[in-house]
Each structure stands twice: as structure tokens, then as C-alpha cells.
Amino acid sequence: MNDCDFKSRVDFVSDEILEMIIDGGFQVGDKLPNELEIAKDLNVGRSTVREAIKKLESQNILVIKQGAGTFISDKKGLMDDPMGFRFFRDKNKLVRDIIEVRMMIEPTIAEMAALNSDREDIEQIKYFCKKVEEDILKNRSHTKNDILFHTAIAKSSKNKVISNLIPIINKSIEMSIDITDNKLVSTTIECHKEILEAISEHNPIAAKDAMTLHIIYNRKYISEKLSKIE
Amino acid sequence: MNDCDFKSRVDFVSDEILEMIIDGGFQVGDKLPNELEIAKDLNVGRSTVREAIKKLESQNILVIKQGAGTFISDKKGLMDDPMGFRFFRDKNKLVRDIIEVRMMIEPTIAEMAALNSDREDIEQIKYFCKKVEEDILKNRSHTKNDILFHTAIAKSSKNKVISNLIPIINKSIEMSIDITDNKLVSTTIECHKEILEAISEHNPIAAKDAMTLHIIYNRKYISEKLSKIE
Secondary structure (H helix, E strand, C coil): CCHHHHHHHHHHHHHHHHHHHHHCCCCCCCECCCHHHHHHHHCCCHHHHHHHHHHHHHCCCEEEECCCEEEECCCCCCCCCCCCHHHCCCHHHHHHHHHHHHHHHHHHHHHHHHHHCCHHHHHHHHHHHHHHHHHHHCCCCCHHHHHHHHHHHHHHCCCHHHHCCHHHHHHHHHHHHHHHCCCCHHHHHHHHHHHHHHHHCCCHHHHHHHHHHHHHHHHHHHHHHHHHHC | CCHHHHHHHHHHHHHHHHHHHHHCCCCCCCECCCHHHHHHHHCCCHHHHHHHHHHHHHCCCEEEECCCEEEECCCCCCCCCCCCHHHCCCHHHHHHHHHHHHHHHHHHHHHHHHHHCCHHHHHHHHHHHHHHHHHHHCCCCCHHHHHHHHHHHHHHCCCHHHHCCHHHHHHHHHHHHHHHCCCCHHHHHHHHHHHHHHHHCCCHHHHHHHHHHHHHHHHHHHHHHHHHHC
16 A cells, blocks of 8 residues: 555544544544444444544644544644634734724624623623723733623624634734723723623624724724734 | 654644745745755654645645645635635525625625636626626536636635635535525526626626625525525
8 A cells, every 4th residue: 555545544544533523523632433433334444543533633623632542632623723824924914904894794793792691791892891891900911801792792793603703803903902002992992892781781783883983993904903013 | 753853843844834935035936945955954753844845735835745845825824714614504504605705705805706706707707797697607517617716706805805705605605506506597697797897897896786686686596595495
């Protein structure tokens, strides 16, 4: 068997395992049958199964825990950088393009959150809203809690595809805070509170407006800042 | 050295290679230095480098061509299924959620295409518009050319983050054509022509309206169809 044959067998086996996971009702954290069983089932060698499992691990579908076995990853196949942001060389173009996309999606996300959030969702949003304010008042970095605030809103939309767009919002927040150099902090606190209030009151129009304003302030400041550099 | 050490060394080496690709100005199709050179540079064993390269191949960052060497993949680290659509068990919820997200992004994409497209972009959009019509009139599947039509529009927006959202649009088109069972074909031809015309005339409002209409027709039909099944 040459290298090419081996590679296509690995691809075949990883596809089979993936199908088994999806159709077999495996949940996050469930343990995969061991290498030997899979090898027998699919009538292939153990080394092929081992390679296939490694491939699915690099794709964040499985996680191998030494000595314990192989498990379904909680990342559900979502890559750490699904949009390939690492590959953007022009970071100023990235920050502009990404906030443009954020403007397309996040006001509607806030609107959907106002319509679909339950009590628990609102508690989460409130919690991170408070955390961001605390961070800012104590002069700590608020990036992490800011991301969690927006993530809680996105999850409240109850649209599962949106959950997978969260990395876009996160990257935008990270780059925006970096560029605006903490100049927008008091506006951020105000905007966050308005968004929270509108979602809590299940007012979709107010939620959309508040989120739109929040992004406009960021975009305006970023534009001004970048036009000075360029 | 135990398995854990090996794994963290592989992670270290794959991060180093990735950094080398990004900072070293490597372009799609460029050849990576060979295993031995990388092993020497990073002071690690060849087997570690080999594993790291395999990992980057499963992440669509590198492509290994047997006998020729290792090259920068044209997929730029974008996975075949970056949104993890394979993992959605409820396909009816997926088709609804995905068209909701498409409605958030694609009208604005059409607007941006009307503003930013050049002559070559418009030629591409026109070409695939014609191809879809031919497919439909000859009773062939138009899924592939329909996807290429919408992809050409997304690329004309000149927003690089949008290019990475194309898999959402593609999946939506694929599932919509499947569900609407070719019932919307004449409307599709009309809508596509209107979108093309507006973009060709660099009329952003008309382009946005035409795309919005196109998605509304799809969503309406899909809703009706799903409500009968459920």
C-alpha cells in the first residue's frame, strides 16, 4: 500500500466515524468506541483508524484524552479561527470589513434576542453587562466580559447558525477595543445598558436601535482613528 | 518522551509553521521548506514536523502532494464546513435559521456589490445568471451555477470577511432548491435578472431590493412547505 492509498483510507475512515457520530446520536462528551472495535467494524487496520481519529481531532470534532479514550469535542467541529482571520495580512482592512459584517448581523441579532430570550438568557446578559462596567470602572481590560456580553445576546436569538457567527463578533470587539484604545468606555457602558433594557422588556425595535447605535459609535471612532494613521 | 509531550511538541511546531507562513509572506501554491530544514530550524525531530504538517493539512492550511512536497493550500485554512452544518440534527430548523441569516447579510451584500463591482465582476455575475437560466430551461440541476452566481456577487462586494461567509449562502441555496423542489424556477430566473441588472447599473438600492425579494420568495415558499410537513 503506498502513501496515497493510505491517505484515501484515512479519509474514508474519518468520514465513516463522522457519520457514526452524527447518525448515532452521539452527544458532546460521549466516548467513542475504541480503535480496535472501529478497525474491526470497518475492516481496516488500527493505524488507519488512529490517523483518522487524529484528523478529526485537528478538526475539533474529537478530543483524545491520554489514557481515558477518545471523546466527542464540545467544539462541535467549529475551528478556533473558522473565518481564517489569521490569514488577513492587512489588519486595517480586516477591522473595517469585519465591522461592516457586524453591522449586517448584530442589530438583527439584538432584535431576535428581544423576541426570543427567556429569563435565564436575560440574567446572563445582565450579569456580563455588570461585569463590563466593573472592569471599566476598575481600569481592567473589559475585552473578555464584553465578548461574553455579546455572546449571551447572540445565544438568546435561539438561531443556531448565529451561534456559529459569534467568532466574527468576538474578533470585531477585540480589534475595536484595541484600536479605540479605551476611549469609548463610557459610551460602551451606556450602550450596553440600553441594549440590556430593550431585550429585558422584549422590545425588538428598541433593541435593534440600541445595538445599531453601539456599532455606529464604534465604527465612527475606528474610521476616524484609521484615517489618521493611513 | 510520552504521548502528551509529543502532542504539545506537534502543537508548538504547527504554530511555528503557521507563523512562518503568515509572517513570511507565503502565498497560495508556494512550496514549504522541506521537513528536514524545518526540523533543523526548530530543533525538533522529523516525525514531529511530519505530524505538524499533517495537522495543518487537516485544517486546510497546507496540502501535501506526494513526491512533490508540501504547499500552501488555496483554501487558506477555511474548512469545508466552517459553520459545522453537518452537526445540525434538525434539518428543518437549520433551513429556517440559515435563511434568516441569509436575509441579514445578502441584501446588503448585493448593495455593496452594486457599489464596488468592476467590469470583470459584472461579467462573472452575468455569465452565471445565463448558466442558471440554461440549466433550468434544459431541466438540469441548477444548484451549482446558482451557488456560483451568488458567490460572484459576494466576491464583488470586495469585503473579505463576506467571502468567508459564502458557505452559509451556498448551504442555504442547496437546501432551498431541495425543499422547493424546483417549484420556484421561473421566479428564480426573473429575480436573478433583476439583481444582475441593478448591480450592472451600480444601483445599490435596486440591488438590495431585488435580493430581498429573491430571499422573501424563497423563505415564503419554504415556510409553507415546512408547515405542511410539520
